Amino acid sequence: MANVSKSLNAGVHNATGIEFQKHCVLFLLLDNYEKLKERKYFICLEHHDDFLFCFQNGNGELTSIDAYQAKKSSGKWGVSDELCDILRKLVEVGVALKEDSIQKNECYSHALHFVTNDAITLRAGSKPKVVTTTINESNNWVEFVKLDKKIRDCLEEKVKKKLKSNITALNEVGNIKFCFIDFGKTRQGHIERLIGKFILTFSNKVKDPNAAILTLLELFREIETAFNQGYKAKLLDKKKRVESDVINEALNIITSQQMAFETWRNHRKDFAKSLGLNLIQQREFELHFNNSFDLFKDYHQAEHIKILSFVRNNSQLLESCTDEVMLVEEMFKKFKSENNSQLDEVELKAAVFAACIELINPHE
Structure with missing residues (x-):
C-alpha cells in the first residue's frame, strides 16, 4: 500500500x-x-x-x-x-x-x-x-x-x-x-x-x-x-492537469499570431487600401488582430466566436480568391451583408482578418 x-x-x-x-x-x-x-x-x-x-x-x-x-x-x-x-x-x-x-x-x-x-x-x-x-x-x-x-x-x-x-x-x-x-x-x-x-x-x-x-x-x-x-x-483531480488540448490550443494561437503578423507586415499597404484603413486606424487594427486569437477561444466573446464560425463556414471563398488581401476583403463584405456586429468597424475588420489567416493556414 x-x-x-x-x-x-x-x-x-x-x-x-x-x-x-x-x-x-x-x-x-x-x-x-x-x-x-x-x-x-x-x-x-x-x-x-x-x-x-x-x-x-x-x-x-x-x-x-x-x-x-x-x-x-x-x-x-x-x-x-x-x-x-x-x-x-x-x-x-x-x-x-x-x-x-x-x-x-x-x-x-x-x-x-x-x-x-x-x-x-x-x-x-x-x-x-x-x-x-x-x-x-x-x-x-x-x-x-x-x-x-x-x-x-x-x-x-x-x-x-x-x-x-x-x-x-x-x-x-x-x-x-x-x-x-x-x-x-x-x-x-x-x-x-x-x-x-x-x-x-x-x-x-x-x-x-x-x-x-x-x-x-x-x-x-x-x-x-x-x-x-x-x-x-x-x-482524477483535474485541477492538477494541463490537458493536451490546452497545450495544442496555446501553440495554435502562438503560430497563428505570427502568421497574421507576417502577412500584415508583408502586405500592409494592400490590406490598408482594400479595407479602407488610414494610418491611425492601422495601428489600432494591428492591436485588435493580435487580441482576436485569444478572444476566439473565450466562450464569453460571442462576437468573435460568431466571426470565426462565419469564416470557417465560408471556406469556399478560398476557391475564388487569389491572395490573402482579396480573401479578407471578400469575407468582410460577405459578413457585413449577412450579419450585424456589436464590434466597431476597425475591430470587426481585424477579427475577420485574423479568422481568415487561421482559415488559410490550418494547424497541423
Missing part, C-alpha cells in the same frame, strides 16, 4: 525546484512534439511525482504514464545516498500509480525517470573488474534493465535498504530510466536552451520564441500552486 506523505505538497512551496521541473517538462514536450501532437494526454506537476506525462486512449483510459523526478545539480552524480533516495521515491511512485483509482487500459504501463542537468556516473565492482555507465550529452537516455548486472545489483541492494518494510516496491526498479538534459546551471541558461529547442521544432513560424516559451510556461502556473487535497494525489 502506498503511503500518504506530506511531501506531496512540499514542491508547491519550492519555487526554485518547480521552475526547473517546468523547464524540463517544456523541453521534453518540445523534444517529442512530433510524436505528441497527435496524441491525447495530460501533464501533472507536483502530483505523485515532480511531473507526469499521462497518455490516454479515445475512451479516456490511461494507456501509459511517464513519471519524472527532476533534480537540478551543480555537480556530477554517482552511486550516492542522495541518488538512491531518489530511486527509492521513484519505485514508491510506481506503486502509487498502480494503486491510483483512475481508469486504466488493460495494457497500461509506466516508466519512472530520473532526469537531471548533470552527468550521472554509475560504477560498481572492484579493480580490476570495475564496470561503469555514464549518462550525459552523448548517452542521454539509459534504462535500468540495460545496465550491467553489477550496477543493477548494487543499486537494487541500496534501494532495498531504504525501502525497509515497503519491500514490494522493489519490483518497480525495472521501470526506472535515467535521463540527462543538456541545461546550463542558471535559469537564463535553461530559457536559452528552450528557445533553441523551440526554434528547431517550429522553425520560422514564430517571430518571438522567447515570448512563446514564457507563454507555454505560464500554462503550468495554476496547477503548480494547486495542493493535493488531504495530502493524497489522485490522477
Whole structure:
C-alpha cells in the first residue's frame, strides 16, 4: 500500500525546484512534439511525482504514464545516498500509480525517470573488474534493465535498504530510466536552451520564441500552486492537469499570431487600401488582430466566436480568391451583408482578418 506523505505538497512551496521541473517538462514536450501532437494526454506537476506525462486512449483510459523526478545539480552524480533516495521515491511512485483509482487500459504501463542537468556516473565492482555507465550529452537516455548486472545489483541492494518494510516496491526498479538534459546551471541558461529547442521544432513560424516559451510556461502556473487535497494525489483531480488540448490550443494561437503578423507586415499597404484603413486606424487594427486569437477561444466573446464560425463556414471563398488581401476583403463584405456586429468597424475588420489567416493556414 502506498503511503500518504506530506511531501506531496512540499514542491508547491519550492519555487526554485518547480521552475526547473517546468523547464524540463517544456523541453521534453518540445523534444517529442512530433510524436505528441497527435496524441491525447495530460501533464501533472507536483502530483505523485515532480511531473507526469499521462497518455490516454479515445475512451479516456490511461494507456501509459511517464513519471519524472527532476533534480537540478551543480555537480556530477554517482552511486550516492542522495541518488538512491531518489530511486527509492521513484519505485514508491510506481506503486502509487498502480494503486491510483483512475481508469486504466488493460495494457497500461509506466516508466519512472530520473532526469537531471548533470552527468550521472554509475560504477560498481572492484579493480580490476570495475564496470561503469555514464549518462550525459552523448548517452542521454539509459534504462535500468540495460545496465550491467553489477550496477543493477548494487543499486537494487541500496534501494532495498531504504525501502525497509515497503519491500514490494522493489519490483518497480525495472521501470526506472535515467535521463540527462543538456541545461546550463542558471535559469537564463535553461530559457536559452528552450528557445533553441523551440526554434528547431517550429522553425520560422514564430517571430518571438522567447515570448512563446514564457507563454507555454505560464500554462503550468495554476496547477503548480494547486495542493493535493488531504495530502493524497489522485490522477482524477483535474485541477492538477494541463490537458493536451490546452497545450495544442496555446501553440495554435502562438503560430497563428505570427502568421497574421507576417502577412500584415508583408502586405500592409494592400490590406490598408482594400479595407479602407488610414494610418491611425492601422495601428489600432494591428492591436485588435493580435487580441482576436485569444478572444476566439473565450466562450464569453460571442462576437468573435460568431466571426470565426462565419469564416470557417465560408471556406469556399478560398476557391475564388487569389491572395490573402482579396480573401479578407471578400469575407468582410460577405459578413457585413449577412450579419450585424456589436464590434466597431476597425475591430470587426481585424477579427475577420485574423479568422481568415487561421482559415488559410490550418494547424497541423
